[in-house]
Amino acid sequence: MDYHFKDLESKWQKIWAEDKLYRAVPDKARPKYYVLEMFPYPSGRIHMGHVRNYTIGDVVARYKILQGFQVLHPMGFDAFGQPAENAAIKHKSDPETWTLKCIDWMKQELLRMGFSYDWDREISTCLAEYYRWNQWIFLKMLERGLAYKKASSVNWCPSCETTLANEEVVDGGCWRCHTPVVEKELEQWYLKITAYSDCLLDDLGGLENWPERVIAMQKNWIGKSFGVEIFFKLEKGDILRVFTTRPDTIFGATYVVLAPEHPLVKKLISGKPQEQEVLRFIDRVAKETKLARVAEDVKKEGCFTGAYAVNPVNGEKIPVWVADYVLMEYGTGAIMAVPTHDQRDFLFAKEHGLPMRVVIQPKDQPLVVETMQEAFETEGVMVNSGVFDGQDSSGAKKKISLWMEDKMMGKIAVHWRLRDWLISRQRYWGTPIPVVYCASCGVVGVPEKDLPVVLPKNVTFTGEGGSPLAKVKEFVETKCPKCGKPARRETDTMATFIDSSWYFLRFCSPQCATAPFDKEEAAYWMPVDQYIGGIEHAVLHLLYSRFYTKFLADLGLVAVREPFQRLLTQGMVLKEGEVMSKSRGNIVDPDEIIKNYGADTLRLFILFAAPPEAELDWNDKGMDGAWRFLNRVWRLADGLGTAAGGSRMSSQGLDAVVKKMHQTIKKVTSDMEGGFKFNTAISSIMELVNELYKLTEDEQRSSVAAQAVRVLVVLLAPFVPHICEEMWRMLGNKTSVFKASWPSFDPSLLVEEEATYVVQVNGKVRSRLLLSVDAGEEEVKQAALADPKVREWTAAKAVHKVIVVPKKLVSIVAS
Template identity: 60%
Template sequence: MSADQKYTPAGVEAKWQQQWEAQKTFKVTEDPSRKKYYLLEMFPYPSGRIHMGHVRNYSIGDVVGRFKRMRGFNVLHPMGWDAFGMPAENAAIKNNCHPAAWTYENMAYMRDQLKQMGLSYDWDRELATCDVSYYRWEQKLFLEMYKRGIAYKKQSFVNWCPSCETVLANEQVEDGGCWRCDTEVVQKELEQWFFKITDYAEELLDFTNKLPGWPERVLVMQRNWIGKSTGCEIDFALDGRDGAIRVFTTRPDTLFGATFMSLAPEHPMALELTAPERRAEVEAFIDKVKKTDRIARTSDDQEKEGVFTGSYCINPTNGRKMPVYLANFVLVEYGTGAVMAVPTHDQRDFEFAKKYDLPLVVVIQPEGETLDPATMTAAYTEVGTMVNSAQFDGQKSDAAKDSIATWMEGQGKGKKTVNFRLRDWGVSRQRYWGSPIPIIYCDCCGVVPVPDKDLPVVLPRDVHFTGEGGSPLATLESFTKVDCPLCGKPARRETDTMDTFVESSWYFLRYCCPDFEDGMLDKARAQYWMSVDQYIGGIEHAVLHLLYARFFTKVMRDLGYVDVDEPFTNLLTQGMVIKDGAKMSKSKGNVVDPDALIKRYGADTARLFSLFAAPPEKDLDWNEQGVDGCYRFLNRVWKLVHEQLEAVAAAPALDPSALSDEERTLRRAVHKTLKKVTEDIDERFHFNTAIAAVMELMNTLQGARLNTPQAAAVMKEALELVVIMLAPFVPHITEELWQLLGHTTPLSATTWPAWDSEAVLDEELLVVVQVNGKLRSKLSVAVGIDEEAIKQLALADDKVKVFTDGLQIRKVIYVPGKLVNIVVG
């Protein structure tokens, strides 16, 4: 090739990116006459630069989008920015800039990076969650949820940084300290806003069985997080005073073995039940636990610690006095915040009882053994036979669960009930860069929703941002001071902002109609696109983001915004990008800069490697040689097309009936590859095997001889199909080669071809021959051979005769197209 024919990715990619943008190639509108396909990757946080995880995630999505478009679907493939959140505040402090300036600069830079990858987004639908045009509708929804009781305020224990004066999410607590300033984090009880996701717990759980397009491991994680359990609520009367401690247990069969009570240190009765002489010790214990990470408290390796309150309750089955302890492993938000402790049949209770010398009573004996509390080294938690349980002795413990629960109900001391691990979603955040909660507080009128006419509550920009002493909103009088909408007297605005998970819980709905200004959604447009046909994102979002998005969809359905039950029909959780044995991260110093990669090799090579090196759902090991190999492959494709241009330009129309055996074999390889690539993309997302098949075909084509006009016709068809098959993976180079092959319609507007079903049929079959089930030979036979003929060929085969001569042929079994099994005796 001449110098001007060499593959230069930069020029080719810039040309087609400009053309796609100028012609708005991927802009889409609703078209009821066409089948829609809504494709979505989880939108990024505008951190400043894209990373290789972005390259992989968005390349996966782009393959699907381009392929579906070529298959005739009306494809919605949008992009936007999850733009509120703590990192912008940290950057503002570090760089002495405003969070808004930092965020919008990053969005602009990352937008250019994504466009350089040639991704087929409809950029006219771009949204940013920090834009008032977005969060104004979120505030409107908040108020509708408030009116229905779905949004409410209550006291709650939170992770609190005394220095930053803000609530921290669990992931923002590092080694017990604040991730921003390292100040020791404490547990503080505050009034917080919540969404009543528990109202939808049963439906959220039920629909995990109606999502066949989701990975099972994600569904299992959601089921576990929701945590439905069937059991019994039981009241343990207080000794010597009125009242009772209520517990929820899934093990009523162990009730006779309960010997003490464990309360969460945050339990509202904790100090009420504390005897005066024990108050100092109990308060010190509560303060200590408040500084402990809540997740760590429940881990198996956390030391079990507690303190005696000085009070007792009564076991309702046998009247046993049970000391009431506070225990660090009991959380107030789980169950009732109180646990009946059965040390012989619960491992945490066993360790606690051993530490504090509390009594152990065995009530379930394993088959063929006799447990002795004095010699037990661990709790027995399996099924067994009831003992020490009055009239229930001799029953199997799994059956006794129901019979004891029924007995408790009859005694008026308990009731069968269902409990969920899921707790309501706390959405209050004491930080600036988030959507203001549209609530006003009036000394006369109490909690007052902001009237619709006064929405949106705009996040003010004129703040002095230091990161110290809480949110700057609380000190900005122009924001906080407001007249009460009801009585007109001086009032104050809510200064908490919403958890950023709120923004990402409905963005996929707003993409359907981002320009709609008369409401949150244009229902007709949203109804056309929803639900999302394919959602793609990391497994790290398997629980909270996906659960909250499902919850919001159901709430918005009930409010009449949409008529769908679930947001995402199919879900793909892609693997991580690994380098030097660890996930790519700045802290590990193993980051590969996508900009440098694209500058050296081009976006098509970066895309091809990220798609070829591993199946989408598996982790991808970074390999420089693999990147270089993908670049060399694209050069081979480029070179072959240029080398064959003159011959294929003069090729006659293809006549499959006029092909020689060699030409027919070559065409068969081409159409078999087309069949495999189509199925691998469409049915399985096996992009790596699809690419490998095209690579194998290229080896065949490079060795082909063009010595007849029909051979040239076969090669022309082959090159065109190679370009089409690679188009979803490497769109720039394929557009250029498509044009070079003489096509005036862009490849992006070309219909995906069907394989020739006649061409892919093999003319011969490979049939295995067994003798008494053991492989002895293989036969190449003509397609369509009759059963008797193939049996005779198998019996006459020299390799078979070695094992059949002199023996009686008892039976010859033929499995059509696969094997002959000769049974001898």
Template identity: 50%
Template sequence: MAMNERYEPQAIEGKWQTRWEEAGVFRAGMRPGAPKKYILEMLPYPSGKMHMGHVRNYLIGDVYARYFQMKGYDVLHPMGWDAFGLPAENAAIKDGVHPAVRTQENITSFKEEIRSLGYCYDWAREVNTSQPEYYRWNQWFFIQMLERGLVYRRFSKVNWCTGCLTVIANEQVKDGTCERCDSPVLDKEMPEWAFRITKYSQVLLDGLDTLKEWPERITSMQRNWIGRSEGAEADFAVQGSGEKIRVFTTRIDTVFGCTYVVLAPDHKLVAKVTAPERQAEVSAFVAKMAATSKTDRLAEGAVKEGVFTGAYALNPFTGQPVPIWIANFVLSDYGTGAVMSVPAHDERDFDFARKYGLPVKPVVQPASGEKLPAGEALEAAFTEDGVLSDSGEFSGQASAEARRRLSAKLEAEGRGKATVTYRQKDWGFSRQRYWGTPIPIVYCEKCDPDRRGIPVPVEQLPVRLPEIDTQAVLTGKGEPPLAKVASWVNTTCPRCGGPARREAETMDTFVDSCWYFARYLSPRYAEAPFDAAEARRWLPVDVYVGGPEHAVMHLLYFRFWTRVMKELGLSPVDEPVKRLVTQGIVNGSDGRKMSKRWGNVVAPATIVKKYGADTARAYVMFAGPPERDFDWSDAQVEGAFRFLKRVWTLAVSHESVAGTVYTGPFEGKALEIRRAAHKCLKRVGEAIERLSFNTAIAGIMEYLNALQALGTAETPAEKAAMAEAIRVLAVVLTPFTPHIADEVAEAYGAKAFTVQEAWPDFDPALVVDDEIPYAVQVNGKLRAEIKVSAEASEADVRAVAEADERVKAAMAGKALRKFVFVPKRLVNFVVG
């Protein structure tokens, strides 16, 4: 079929999308003997509206998926929906629409937009985390982990969002507010369910060393979040009491310089050790701290403040009493909630000591140079390792050696030990909302008087969310919504058959996204969360694309979950993802992140309607490297559209040569055409492999320019070369702009979709130039450009350069002082 004279993307894109889907072009598993590639983007929450950030995220994976399919791989590239969550429930509270209804409407809308952009998903593997067939397995995992001690019930301080009216994770608190709704977050004590992720802190830390293809900033963020600290625990006996304060320190070598001990305001010993005359002041301070968020207490520049309890503790090495204080900078859930303060060797302790007139005693001297002055003359803390002084039998020892010996002595005497602590805390995952996975637990007064919880038998899963009167149940006030549904919450005990109550809280939606990548392998499998045989075929994910904001939430949680799945015999891998790609932000044309708040959002549908999907795809991929932010530009969108029109015009202008067959030698212009084609194949393929998509498109643009410059094909050799060159153009465009690629390829005789064609190997002989250009400079200024044989020696290049008339004129009457030769680039004559 002849091509239309004009490029009209709306006339071709829907046609090709329908053909791809009907032919099942992107079905995984169609090449069972081929090597596999699992390409995945983080599944979206279906808000109903795609934004350009989504477009960019999915395009990165789409380019890879198409390219590797053309390279002969069996490619798995699925899509699904992270469909539970607060936004749908909050919307239900606001307008009375059931979350299930709103979610399905949003999925339908979102899916239409995705399809309009021509993404190559295997829709046969689509998952929806709000469906019982999916969340049944969340519940199954919960029970398996409960049996193994990886799930437990605890009473603890939680982050309570005053806007969402639910608990949120530590990672979701940003500067004392909820990252979702910007409402203040308060510390609140309440019972919750938690995953014992801290059992895996060290293996998660060690695993980071194996993730060679993850961005360093992501692995660094995870290392910092896990926060491994090597140190020692030591007991400070409370004077005149049978109590002991156990402190954790990474600098036990400074213990002889400890001049006070600090407890967290909510430490369990505060009330016991506080002297009667100090009770009022201490109680007031404790109350003040209870009303202050952790974030505010620990914020950079926050004022360090505290109060003396009136009690003293005994230094475990000197036996000397030191005062016990409470202060805002010590937290009960970090370390032991108590620290030994050595102001001469810790900046925070130094500032606090100076503020409250506490002693400063140097006990570690620099290994070389001037010694520290006496404590009262010390101007700042010396925080480096050194040599111990005034430290009894340990004086003269280097800090590292002293730490080992001091820790050993503590352990030998039963007053402490060397230990490792982690900043990471267990993952509290129960939420006081309706739209989430029900926790499969019941409480029976007879069988479970301590309310530890009785698991629902596996054969009774899933515990389904009940149908509700939205306006009556989702009020945003009072007890958890499910507790208001009497017909659901009242049940029978699986042990005695008597009356029981279901757990009314639901799971954090991060549980859904911990293992969804594995459910894609066998989304209809009913015997287990997924088929282990499929896991052996497809895991780990080869390329995973998503935002860096998930570094210490999703990306850490699903690494933990993958370890558990391996222990359960489901998965063969320790780590879920081989290569992680974190995309940058698409800002509005005003330079601010696209947001309804700023009124700078560009809807993908608007671009598709006006310019076509291929233009949107080409623009986003050409705008910059995937990991960098970029500002939206309407002018550059127009530029991408003009580029595709030029592709179309070129293909139309040479369509008559599409069937040319030629078997003779290629010389002259015909050879130039073939050289351009094979250089483009090499450049684009290499750029895609290294994730430099903008460079790949730049290479295609240069190729287009070269073909246009070569003009009309006249001889049989030139016509055959041009037909081949335009077929190559369709090939290299396929990962980026697949609709126009298939349209051009069909016009030039293709019998299959371009994505099903093999990516051609370039001919090494055709990518080496017979001649290469050299810039010729005189005293650093460009005077000429010459072309010489690619095999030319330095002497040959110099001779040709010296013979150039412009170079001769620039050097006339001057003496040559130096000749600079940069192979395959430039020469420079330094004259004077």
């Protein structure tokens, strides 16, 4: 019987769906396992990055099913966002129609891959049944003071009259109309994630099964810094507060720099000759994006304000500048500049001819300002620092901090890099923020009984003129829930990160109509045991998900405070060393591969080509190799497995198969448990297949061979489920292979009796020997020297040295 993958794969996908094989139902009598891949944005097509991510998750889910776990493996769609609105403008459609059509296309592609999703739990974040709970959670935060509105600067396109994300600003202009982007002050909604700064940082210590790289990225983003807030006196009695983590450099501060947005700037320049120049500079900087302002490869610009500040430690008057590289969002919006010990300050001082003073010297060679080519940013010996001269700078930090606090020059402080989360978007395709504005009552949350606040249908999309919602009269005009007077709805919608910050909880009970999720089901399934996704989501998505989980735990809705127990960040799929993209013309279409080879072959190649966390470089020859291997396995099941009778004969070949079978069970189990080393697990299965192909015709008819093939099929099932289901039936089974049990191994059969020695002569492999594992070093040497193949290369030479690596290698040096 031939392996016809097209009919076979569609057949089993239909059976799985009809039998609801992957339906997840809480069962307290069994251990649970929740495996989740980051859900996709519905672009309409899946790419190889999706295929890799979801295949990894599917293998984990199927492996756990075979181990007897009650597995939850859901899928849904992160369906709100600007791309759908842009598509609606381009295609003169509406975002909902476009998005739902894309979801349908994408779901069909996922079904063709045969993933073990419980489709009864499917969610789409653009549906009111989901986003009503975004609104409900927002209102709970509003009640507790964690949701608030304040003025802040945004990227603004004057032509389209809309805010732009940083990635939508291209070369300083709007990506759509190319109009120069400016910064604009808008009243916008925030979530007070900073209220959770301490626990977001501290709880990282308990995430032992997260990649160290991700932990480091989260710590850096949260950014807890210990230092001193120093008080610099300004004109007219004002005090400028500057935070620094390097109080040991305070004696070297030769100027102060303010962010152009700092509230003191306009007061300082008022009436001074520099006033108009500084105002023009501020206006110019407002047209730059924050990313451009802090980019290391961009020249930093600034202006002298005409004002001076007093350095409190030495009474020195130092100039106050404004510069584009200082942002209001970081620290206090002001820095003390120590150009000899900070590289940004060094470059800025060189550019503008500002003074420089060395206050920390390396121990081996004193620094001279005039010959310095870069800032000296490491620890050293204090100089030009008054009573602290001669002290080690690292030890002096605390002493200077305490001294400054005692003299009331500053105060010891902790600062955080983390800022509150801006969630307002002036767009249509997102969750409406559930508040109204009343002239009498102010800001009023929509009552829970009136949720959801539904997006209106009759909306015109032009991409211009601000939020489309603001133009829908019947949406905007409403009544105040408190006093009944006319009121105005909020027309901002929520950032799409809101949708993905708690979706893993909704998957626990997606049909729940009375709460975001059922507490009992969440208590059973949470936390997610294995989360899988790209490293690009290592900070924001994961941070926001952790924040939401902690808040919902504080509400008493969920028992865990961390959502994801284990995290795997899979590598990207490349072609010829470059990331696949349409612009590069190097896309490999999964649909085309499935059409020509089948989903199982694609899965096998993806899993075998590289470890999950490593980059995978696409190679068409690898697909051919995977296809050939599956056909080899198919022939085993079709011939050797089905022809096996009840013979219990024993032979050297069958003994080798039994040993290899138990070794393979151990190896695959170990690789699955020890970090999902799918490539080496598959490699060990290939070795078992090779061993089975060595059997004679008589050996193939034995019960030992039949058992080995059964084990082979179960071991392969998580990787290539369709073909394994068919082979399982071919072997006489009446139920799904995923109702079988993961095989166990006999430790007594893992003991090696023989070892293969590679024999080298002058560094080149000349032979291989199979010797007893108990053979002594001298016995191994003599066997190697006596081997006919080795003697061909040593007969006319003198042997100078024989080196034995036990159970592995014999190296002979001869001349």
